Amino acid sequence: MIDTKEFARRRKHLMQDMGKDSIAILPTALEQTRNRDVTYPFRPDSDFLYLTGFWEPEAVLVLIPGREHGEYVLFCREKDETQEIWHGRRYGQEGVIEHFAADDSFPISDIDEILPGLMENKNRVFYTMGIHSDFDQRLTGWVNQLKQKVRMGVNAPGEFVALDHALHEMRLYKSATEIKMMKKATKISCAAHRRMMQACRPGMYEYQLEAEFIYETLSQGCRSQAYPAIVGSGKNGCILHYTENSEPLKDGDLVLIDAGGEYQGYAADITRTFPVNGCFSAEQKALYELVLEAQAAAIEQVYPGNHWNAPHEAAVKVITRGLVKLGLLKGRVDRLIKDEAYKQFYMHRTGHWLGLDVHDVGDYKIDNEWRMLENGMVLTIEPGIYTGNNRKIPKKWRNIGIRIEDDVRVTRNGYEVLTAAAPKSVAEIEAIMACSKSVQARAKAKAKAKAAVGKKAVKKIASRKTAVKKTVKKALKKAVKKKTVKKQVKKKAASTGRKKASRKKS
Numbered sequence: 001m002i003d004t005k006e007f008a009r010r011r012k013h014l015m016q017d018m019g020k021d022s023i024a025i026l027p028t029a030l031e032q033t034r035n036r037d038v039t040y041p042f043r044p045d046s047d048f049l050y051l052t053g054f055w056e057p058e059a060v061l062v063l064i065p066g067r068e069h070g071e072y073v074l075f076c077r078e079k080d081e082t083q084e085i086w087h088g089r090r091y092g093q094e095g096v097i098e099h100f101a102a103d104d105s106f107p108i109s110d111i112d113e114i115l116p117g118l119m120e121n122k123n124r125v126f127y128t129m130g131i132h133s134d135f136d137q138r139l140t141g142w143v144n145q146l147k148q149k150v151r152m153g154v155n156a157p158g159e160f161v162a163l164d165h166a167l168h169e170m171r172l173y174k175s176a177t178e179i180k181m182m183k184k185a186t187k188i189s190c191a192a193h194r195r196m197m198q199a200c201r202p203g204m205y206e207y208q209l210e211a212e213f214i215y216e217t218l219s220q221g222c223r224s225q226a227y228p229a230i231v232g233s234g235k236n237g238c239i240l241h242y243t244e245n246s247e248p249l250k251d252g253d254l255v256l257i258d259a260g261g262e263y264q265g266y267a268a269d270i271t272r273t274f275p276v277n278g279c280f281s282a283e284q285k286a287l288y289e290l291v292l293e294a295q296a297a298a299i300e301q302v303y304p305g306n307h308w309n310a311p312h313e314a315a316v317k318v319i320t321r322g323l324v325k326l327g328l329l330k331g332r333v334d335r336l337i338k339d340e341a342y343k344q345f346y347m348h349r350t351g352h353w354l355g356l357d358v359h360d361v362g363d364y365k366i367d368n369e370w371r372m373l374e375n376g377m378v379l380t381i382e383p384g385i386y387t388g389n390n391r392k393i394p395k396k397w398r399n400i401g402i403r404i405e406d407d408v409r410v411t412r413n414g415y416e417v418l419t420a421a422a423p424k425s426v427a428e429i430e431a432i433m434a435c436s437k438s439v440q441a442r443a444k445a446k447a448k449a450k451a452a453v454g455k456k457a458v459k460k461i462a463s464r465k466t467a468v469k470k471t472v473k474k475a476l477k478k479a480v481k482k483k484t485v486k487k488q489v490k491k492k493a494a495s496t497g498r499k500k501a502s503r504k505k506s
Contacts, residue, residue, distance in 0.1 A: 024126035046356040070103020172362035173376040185263035190421035192216035202251035222261030229259035237401025271405030278433030290322035302415040312350035
């Protein structure tokens, strides 16, 4: 858990940017219906979570710099014994003051009566329009209410300022606590990627690999996935946001997996590509090592003072040059880059910001110029090559999709790869998968031997039973025969006795 002091520092920083005679209003996310009366698992709005650490739905944060009775006000649900029996515990007003360091708290049901009063005589309202349309209308209504009280000496706010601009700049620079959370998310996610490599074999389904990932991340404390996993094998790996994950894994194909867990709200974002059967073909290896080289070149461009686009430029240069060497592109490298000829194989950017959102907030340009990288920023580096069913290239190169993605932190002197524990070299991947196959083979052989021993034992028991049955049958037959002989002797003796008696009479 993040300490309440961390959230207090964030709120203080934001209020300093806001200035006096202002108010910030920030509702959390809405609960979303999945179907009929079933809702999706609730996840707070990231901006709201960043400032409060509060995970309950139906809540609104209000910040009022200089307010006498407390600058941090939180509207939330009241304690309700019946609702808590059905749907789980609530903090209530006293709980949010005690556990989330709110200065003041009111029931969410009273917001229409209380919030307009908190807005009185404020010059500026910091609020982001366009996210919650219903709340936008309510806020406009509250301002109009205040305007009608002008003759009573009440001033309505005259200026609306986008809250997200200042807040998102804050979120772009990760604190030591945030880096700790992200390292936990990436550590767990790296272990899950390794698990998938070890579990993979031809004949499995894509969703079964996804299940391995979910099991590992969930069992280690990532209660949610940062985004729906992409598990694309064969031609599916060439679909950038493929999420059906429904097809069988075929021997000889690659499988591209883009998946990350979420820990305490912070996302990991990792992509690894590996052969279903554990061994890269010559063509797969050539393209894979080209993407790996491009990623290494891009990561080397991550350091303070370099601009945001430098990693992408480095990756494009390596990929274009490599595609020419392999004969998949023809022409001069600089001209091909200028004409963006590489985009038929590499059509996306090399990275994005990462944090509470997988595509995290923060501007990429300032005054129309690429912004400089600075200490505390976290970004992904994820070049790729996707040949698809391209008729212009030889068949052996087609339907190969490769992406390698790592999460990289900008440090004071350079960079730190947060996801280095996820295997990505050809040798490492093949060794892990070969080891896994060896373990599986030994387990299979052991099970087979056990089954054979079992069968042998069953046969032996059956043979013994048969022998016993034969002995019993033989004994019974002998006994019956003996009994029959006795009867015959007895009958004969009786007959002889009758004959002797008859002779005596005569």
